[in-house]
Amino acid sequence: MVFSNPSFLFYFLPITLALYWVIGWRKRNFFLLIVSLLFYIAGGGALVMLLVASGLLTYSSALLIDRTGIELKRKLTQRITISALLASLLFWKYSEFMLAQFLQLLSSFGNDTNLTLNVILPIAISFYTFQCISYLVDVSRREIEAEVNVTTFLCYLFFFPHLLAGPVVRYKDVAVQLATKPTERFSAFVTFSPRFFLGLAKKVLIADQAAHLADAAFGIAGYQVQASDTVIGVVAYSIQIYFDFSGYSDMAIALAGMFGIRFQENFQRPYSATSVTDFWRRWHISLSSWFRDYLYIPLGGNRGGSFRTYRNLVIVFALTGFWHGANWTFLTWGLVHGLALILERLFLKDLTLRRMSSRFLVRFWTILVVVFGWLFFRADNLSHAGEMLIALKGGSGFGLSQIVLAAITPQRVFWTSVGLTTFFLSTKQSFGEKLIDGTSHLVLRSTAVFAGLVASIYVLSSSFSPFLYFQF
Amino acid sequence: MVVDETFHSSDEWIVFKSMEVRTRNKRIQRKGLSRILLGAISGLVIFTPLCVGPILGLTSLRTNSGIEQPSPTLDFDYLGKLSKWLAERAAMKDLAVRVDGEIDRKVFRESASAGSGSPRVIEGRADVAFIADAFNEACNPHIQTNQLIERMRMLSSVIEKTGRKFNLIVSPDKSTILSDFLPPEFELRKCFQAYNEIFWNSLQASELRGFINLRTKLLEARTSRRELLFKMRDTHWDNAGGSIAAKALINTLEPGIWEDKSIKFTGLIDESGDLDVLTGKSKISSVPTYTLVRPDVTEDKSDSGNTNGPGDARRFRFMSEKSSLITGRTLIMGDSFSEAAEPFFLSYFEDVTLMRLSDFSPANFIEQIKLADRVIFWSIERSFPYRVAYDWGTTTFIDSLQAKLK
Numbered sequence: 001m002v003f004s005n006p007s008f009l010f011y012f013l014p015i016t017l018a019l020y021w022v023i024g025w026r027k028r029n030f031f032l033l034i035v036s037l038l039f040y041i042a043g044g045g046a047l048v049m050l051l052v053a054s055g056l057l058t059y060s061s062a063l064l065i066d067r068t069g070i071e072l073k074r075k076l077t078q079r080i081t082i083s084a085l086l087a088s089l090l091f092w093k094y095s096e097f098m099l100a101q102f103l104q105l106l107s108s109f110g111n112d113t114n115l116t117l118n119v120i121l122p123i124a125i126s127f128y129t130f131q132c133i134s135y136l137v138d139v140s141r142r143e144i145e146a147e148v149n150v151t152t153f154l155c156y157l158f159f160f161p162h163l164l165a166g167p168v169v170r171y172k173d174v175a176v177q178l179a180t181k182p183t184e185r186f187s188a189f190v191t192f193s194p195r196f197f198l199g200l201a202k203k204v205l206i207a208d209q210a211a212h213l214a215d216a217a218f219g220i221a222g223y224q225v226q227a228s229d230t231v232i233g234v235v236a237y238s239i240q241i242y243f244d245f246s247g248y249s250d251m252a253i254a255l256a257g258m259f260g261i262r263f264q265e266n267f268q269r270p271y272s273a274t275s276v277t278d279f280w281r282r283w284h285i286s287l288s289s290w291f292r293d294y295l296y297i298p299l300g301g302n303r304g305g306s307f308r309t310y311r312n313l314v315i316v317f318a319l320t321g322f323w324h325g326a327n328w329t330f331l332t333w334g335l336v337h338g339l340a341l342i343l344e345r346l347f348l349k350d351l352t353l354r355r356m357s358s359r360f361l362v363r364f365w366t367i368l369v370v371v372f373g374w375l376f377f378r379a380d381n382l383s384h385a386g387e388m389l390i391a392l393k394g395g396s397g398f399g400l401s402q403i404v405l406a407a408i409t410p411q412r413v414f415w416t417s418v419g420l421t422t423f424f425l426s427t428k429q430s431f432g433e434k435l436i437d438g439t440s441h442l443v444l445r446s447t448a449v450f451a452g453l454v455a456s457i458y459v460l461s462s463s464f465s466p467f468l469y470f471q472f
Numbered sequence: 473m474v475v476d477e478t479f480h481s482s483d484e485w486i487v488f489k490s491m492e493v494r495t496r497n498k499r500i501q502r503k504g505l506s507r508i509l510l511g512a513i514s515g516l517v518i519f520t521p522l523c524v525g526p527i528l529g530l531t532s533l534r535t536n537s538g539i540e541q542p543s544p545t546l547d548f549d550y551l552g553k554l555s556k557w558l559a560e561r562a563a564m565k566d567l568a569v570r571v572d573g574e575i576d577r578k579v580f581r582e583s584a585s586a587g588s589g590s591p592r593v594i595e596g597r598a599d600v601a602f603i604a605d606a607f608n609e610a611c612n613p614h615i616q617t618n619q620l621i622e623r624m625r626m627l628s629s630v631i632e633k634t635g636r637k638f639n640l641i642v643s644p645d646k647s648t649i650l651s652d653f654l655p656p657e658f659e660l661r662k663c664f665q666a667y668n669e670i671f672w673n674s675l676q677a678s679e680l681r682g683f684i685n686l687r688t689k690l691l692e693a694r695t696s697r698r699e700l701l702f703k704m705r706d707t708h709w710d711n712a713g714g715s716i717a718a719k720a721l722i723n724t725l726e727p728g729i730w731e732d733k734s735i736k737f738t739g740l741i742d743e744s745g746d747l748d749v750l751t752g753k754s755k756i757s758s759v760p761t762y763t764l765v766r767p768d769v770t771e772d773k774s775d776s777g778n779t780n781g782p783g784d785a786r787r788f789r790f791m792s793e794k795s796s797l798i799t800g801r802t803l804i805m806g807d808s809f810s811e812a813a814e815p816f817f818l819s820y821f822e823d824v825t826l827m828r829l830s831d832f833s834p835a836n837f838i839e840q841i842k843l844a845d846r847v848i849f850w851s852i853e854r855s856f857p858y859r860v861a862y863d864w865g866t867t868t869f870i871d872s873l874q875a876k877l878k
Contacts, residue, residue, distance in 0.1 A: 006565075007558040010521040017518075042551040190511030197514060220612055402611035402663045411580040442506050449510050454575070456517050460568035 001042040002164065003251045004203050006460050012039065013255075017189065020259060025181045029155040032259060036160040040124070043164070047122040050092075054085060055157045058132040059150055062139045066146035078140045082133050089129045095119055097326035124164045126323055130290055131157060135171045137294055144172045152178050161255035165248050167266040167286035174261055182260025192257035194445045195435040197452020199250025204455040204462075207244035209415035210236045216407035218378055218388075226397040229404050230375070230388045237378045238371045239419035242271065245284070250432045257436060269430050271423045275348060275362055276340040276369050287323075291316050309345070314338045324377070329385060333376040340369045367423065525563035593747050599757075600653040600700075601747040603707050606645040606854045607660040610667035615861040617671055621678045623865040627849075628681055630874045637846040639682040641721065642675065643709075643809040645853045646702045649690045671853075689720045704757045706745030708812050711762035717809075718816035722798070725846070729796040729820065734765050762816075768794040769819045785840055787825045788818055797822040800845035805829050805837065805864075810850040829855075832863040838876045 001008050016035050023031050040048050061081035065074045096119055135157075138144045147153040153171075156178060162169050182188065217225075217233025249266040256263050266286050273279035280288050296316045302309040314335065321334020348362060372389075379385035400408075434440040435448060541561075542553035576582050582592075592604040615623075628638040647654060648668060654661070672687050690709075693716045694701055701713035709717070715735050722730045740758040772789040790797060802824045804810060810826075818824060827840060829851055841847050851859055859865060 001552075001555050005555070005559060006521075006562045007555040009518065010562055011558050012555075014519045014522045038551060041548055042555045045552055046548040048548065186511075189515070190507050193511055193514035193518075197517075216612075224612075402660060403608065406608070406611060406660045409580070409582050411576065411582060414580065445507070445510050449513055452514070453517055457568045457571050457575075460521070460562060460565050461572040 001039060003248065003255070004200060004455075004459050007042075008039075009200075009456065009459055012042075017258065021185050028182065028260070029149075029178060030151050032159060033151055033155040036155070036158040036163060039160040040158065040163060044123045047120070050088070050122050051124070051128060051158065052154075054088065054128060054132055055154050056150075057081060057084065058135060058157070059147070059153050062136055062146040062153075063148070065136065065139050074140055078136055081136055085129050085132050089125055092119060092122055092125055094322075094326045127166050127168060128157060128163070130168050130287075131170075134168070134290060134294060138170065138172055144175060147171070147175070159256065159261065161252040161259075161261075162263065165245075165252070166284070167249055167252060167263055168290050169263060169286065173264060177261050185260070188260060189258050191436055191438075192254040194440075194448040194452075195257070195432050196251050196254035197455070198432055198435060198448040199247040199252075199254060200459070201448070201451035201455040202243040202247030202250065204247075204458050205451060206415050206419040207240045207242075207247060208458075209412045210240040210243070210419055212407050212412055213404070213416060214240050214378065216404045217401075218380075218384075220401050220403060224396060224401060225388055225391045226399050226401055227392050227394050228398060228400045230391050232400065232404055233378075233388065234371050234375050235420075236416060237374050238271075239416055239422070241374060241377070242267075242422065243419055246432075253432070254436070265430070265433055267430065267432075269422070269425055269428075271367075271370070272425050273366055273370075274359070275344055275366055276337060277344050279366060279370055280337070280341070287320070291320055295319065306345075310342045313341050317341070328382050329376045329379050332382060332385070333373055336369065336373045336376060340373075521563045594655065594658055596650070596653040596655050598653060598704075600646075600650060600702075600704050601745070602647050602650075602654065603747060603854075604660075606647045606707075607658075607664045609854055609857055611660050611663035613667065614858045615865075617674045617857075620857055620860050620865070621674060621680060623860050623867070623870070624680055624683075625678075626867070626870050627865065627873075630870055630877065631841070631847050632681070634877045636841075636844065637682070639684060639721075639724065639846070639848040640680065641684045641686060641717070641806075641810075641848065641850040642856050643717065643807075643850065643852045644672075644687045644690060646707060646709075648672070648687060648853060649694065649713075650700060650702055684720055684724050686717055686720055689716055699760070703743075703745050703759050705748040707747060708809060710759050711816075712760060714813035715762055715764070715816040717813045718820075721813075721817055721848075722820045725802075726796065726798045726820075729798070731766075731795075735762050735816070736765050737761075738763050764816050764819065766792075766795060766819050768792050769797070771819070784831055785825050785827045785836075787823070788821070789823050790819050790821060798846075801825065801843060802846045802848065803827070803840050803844035804848045804850055805840075806848075806850035807852055807855070809852045829859060829863070832859070834864075834869050834872055837864060837869075838873055841873065842877065 001012065003009070012035075019035075020028070020031065037048060037052075040051060044051075058081065061077055065077050068074055068077070096117055099117055135144075139146045147156075156169070156171055156174055159169075213236035214233055217229045217236065220229055246267040253263045253266070264286065266284060268282040268285065270279050270282035273282050296312055299312045299315065300308050301312065317334040317338030318331055319334070320337075321330040321332070324330045324333075375388055376382075376385050379388065429437075429439075431440075431444060431448075435445060541557050542550055544550060594602045594604055594607075596602055624640055628640070631638040647664070651668075675683060676685060676688075690701055690713060693699075693712075697712065699712050700710070701716065702709045719730050719732075738761045741761055742756045742758055744756055769790050769792040772791055774789075798821050800823065802821050804824060805827045807829050814826070825840060825844065827837070829849070849864065863869070
């Protein structure tokens with residue numbers, strides 16, 4: 001069940017809010033835990049048991065780590081638990097991929113075997129695994145004390161606003177809030193609802209419309225794709241992925257706020273970034289900071305010379321890529337960004353950005369890396385990505401394929417153009433953040449609510465798809 | 473206390489300052505009021521469908537999704553099923569579909585489509601509507617036509633080598649049969665016309681064993697009967713079209729047993745088509761109905777309708793002392809088009825099992841093929857290349873079938 005689903009928007013959310021408004025605040029965490037588990041079960045079914053098992057393992061390990069003074073025992077407990085969590089993630093998310101690669105290797109030696117594991121990927125496993133790991137490491141580092149109350153801890157881990165698609169929340173950011181009486185509940189709804197609707201509108205109105213253009217371009221068979229198809233495809237996908245993801249984050253932050261929990265911002269106008277390095281301070285901040293704090297810095301960070309720094313960047317971005325999915329395309333995307341960061345350290349470190357021409361060049365470079373990097377992220381496989389890149393040379397022509405032309409409709413052009421404006425915004429505070437910190441103008445708040453209303457109509461009507469069933 | 477130079481006395485200054493505070497307070501009040509108003513609107517949006525549901529009832533929009541209201545159980549699947557059912561039947565959905573359609577038409581001046589994900593409706597001449605999906609394949613085929621024919625040859629060869637019979641039926645889309653009702657200009661027209669000719673001519677010229685050319689039959693019938701054969705506001709053929717398809721099938725399998733006189737016209741009924749419902753309109757059009765009358769054929773209900781073997785298969789058995797029936801076990805893997813023609817061909821079979829191509833599962837399909845004497849693949853034109861490219865036309869499936877049928 002996702003936030004843009006009618007059953008969430010018009011049934012789960014209002015019922016949960018209504019009950020939340022009447023229960024006592026002391027029961028809040030328990031109530032949120034129960035509804036979060038129900039939320040997960042609606043989408044993930046019996047795999048909730050895996051979620052609960054991971055949570056309980058993390059909870060008990062953290063208590064053990066916190067209560068023992070023996071450093072070796074602390075480290076051992078931490079490492080064993082993290083290994084177990086990572087092993088679980090590796091199995092559920094990557095075993096099919098690893099088996100496919102192994103069978104391909106065998107096939108190259110003439111040994112054809114048809115074997116699949118049929119492993120069902122539990123939803124949200126990447127997110128909650130990383131949250132568990134961050135919690136354990138923070139407890140080991142004595143940055144926080146292990147939570148004694150199991151309800152409070154599980155409420156943090158399973159809290160439905162961030163459960164399925166982040167942000168990756170650190171326990172230390174919410175610990176105090178979980179233990180504190182929330183502010184006025186109705187007031188919280190009034191404050192955060194415009195942001196929720198902004199997020200919904202970003203997802204449904206902009207991302208889903210841009211998706212049609214991206215799907216059309218990326219759906220063209222490799223030998224037929226033309227240069228403009230590739231350009232349209234990557235630009236449309238850049239808009240789709242940003243508005244989809246940031247829209248979802250807006251909704252998550254708003255939903256959490258409605259229940260008295262404030263999350264950190266997850267996107268800060270990434271397409272306004274002044275370099276690829278700056279991009280990663282603005283894109284999926286919760287994930288990039290997780291990798292920075294729990295992988296990059298423990299590996300040595302940028303202490304230890306250039307070679308080590310570059311090595312660490314490659315490792316971190318390779319894993320960042322793979323975290324997104326079990327496909328070589330994600331790895332390639334990660335490595336493209338890692339390489340870009342290395343190149344910036346080599347050539348842009350001493351560049352002064354006072355001159356307009358320098359700023360323009362660096363900005364152009366950033367957009368080029370980011371936008372065309374998405375090509376690898378979206379392509380079905382590396383050869384598909386390669387075909388789309390080669391098409392830029394114009395071998396199949398520079399025009400637009402019929403299927404892309406047909407996908408260009410007034411409505412999609414309108415919403416995608418609205419999405420394109422994000423490339424031209426300043427690097428100041430995002431609209432979403434303005435909506436909840438009290439500085440937003442009435443025009444922005446009204447626009448967000450009105451756009452959300454339109455998006456709600458689209459959500460309600462788009463679940464009506466007779467042909468998905470009918471024509472097959 | 474410091475008094476501003478512009479004021480003549482401290483009293484004036486105090487009055488000014490208190491007015492400033494009052495103005496600021498009013499601004500804050502207005503801001504607070506506007507926030508509350510927007511919050512109220514937000515609340516209305518979220519809470520209204522839930523609250524009006526018990527009053528207005530859940531939507532009655534026809535979806536054909538087959539999602540029934542789940543019975544409460546304590547297993548983990550109940551909530552997921554309930555969520556899907558609620559999404560299907562959410563209150564005020566019909567209003568949302570209509571408003572969505574109006575936004576498409578009035579604001580963006582384009583054909584209506586529910587939400588952003590549904591296929592688009594193309595309005596043709598004389599109120600005949602078409603589905604855009606029928607043209608998408610033409611401009612971006614999932615598989616080249618010659619490859620498609622090659623795969624069908626492989627499939628038929630694998631099945632026929634085991635002594636079983638093989639047939640392939642491709643139901644033409646409405647746009648193929650009623651092409652004279654297409655609008656003069658629309659997206660994809662050029663590639664559709666080019667592709668359509670190549671597709672059907674190639675199939676005809678391939679002389680693929682067991683292929684039943686419904687396009688020719690339907691075009692001939694349109695001329696002779698002067699009927700549309702397809703519903704005006706629906707993607708599907710009407711009873712007349714379905715009966716022609718059934719006739720072509722039976723005449724191919726067993727020439728001579730089809731009886732034209734058993735098809736009876738039963739009048740006109742008013743209904744709204746699936747394309748209308750998609751646009752949020754509630755247009756009613758009259759559709760001619762026919763029925764098959766074969767009083768000497770009776771259904772053997774002792775075991776009929778039960779699933780037999782893996783997959784969600786339906787099995788029917790008929791018997792007759794006077795009329796001839798197609799003997800042996802026949803397996804028909806079809807879709808909503810073959811289902812629309814079912815009333816006209818079912819009772820010509822002694823033993824027939826029906827499956828849906830949309831429920832493709834290699835293991836289930838192979839198991840059912842093993843039980844059959846005759847295998848018929850029946851797909852709608854617009855989905856056919858996709859299914860061949862990714863489902864039962866893949867070399868993986870054909871190789872598995874060959875291995876299992878040995």
